[in-house]
Amino acid sequence: MKIILLGGPGAGKGTQAKLLKEHYNVPHISTGDILRANIKQNTELGIEAKNYIDQGLLVPDELVVHLIENRITEDDCKKGYILDGFPRTIPQAEALDKVLESINDQIDIVLNIEVSDDSIVKRMSGRRACLKCGATYHIDNNPPKVEGICDVCGTELVLRDDDKPETVANRLRVYHEETKPLIDYYTNKNMLVTIDGSRPIDDVTHDIISSIERGLN
């Protein structure tokens, strides 16, 4: 099962990817999580990516394409994977097509999680993230069992640096300009299903799984 999750910042890609990972038992590959882990470890990639991420801009295509190319050709991806936050530009989608073609593989379905810009702004201010395992919470909609602590790994939760209101506005602008064209790209390939991401988390998961099952039969 090879899935792409599309959607604006805060649409719920990470939240749904974590649940789908359990359901389908395939790796969850989030370029955002990988880049944040690199920033935390102060790697060369992390140092380069941090400037872009902190401003709400996309990191250059070649950096993420290289990263994904290496990741999806690893052994644990043979049975499938969930791509969260990649591709995010037309050149990234074209590069992914090329990689898949070279290994004679393809994506099964592209799920576009749709949420209004207003709801996104509200979600971001209440989000708390675990920078260790990538789990995401919301202080009202999806709180951790113990306030401020990750349910999965016990790490202290933080407000992501790029969730400041001015950075969120930039991320939304970048989403509309650079990522939204992917909706047409995958619609034209007959691969895209749009999901109403404004519903409660479990309802969104249910809609996603139904779409996947329908798409496969």
Ligand code: AP5
């Ligand atoms: P990334 O980490 O991918 O950020 P993003 O796309 O902006 O998305 P988010 O992670 O902010 O949101 P999400 O959709 O995962 O929502 P979540 O589930 O957390 O990327 C960060 C940065 O890295 C980018 O800005 C860029 O600089 C760089 N980058 C990454 N990939 C790149 C690429 N391919 N190319 C170039 N640059 C790249 O949910 C949000 C909140 O809402 C949470 O609090 C959650 O609990 C809550 N919530 C979720 N679902 C619901 C619901 N149904 N109802 C109510 N609340 C909900």
Ligand code: MG
């Ligand atoms: Mg995310």
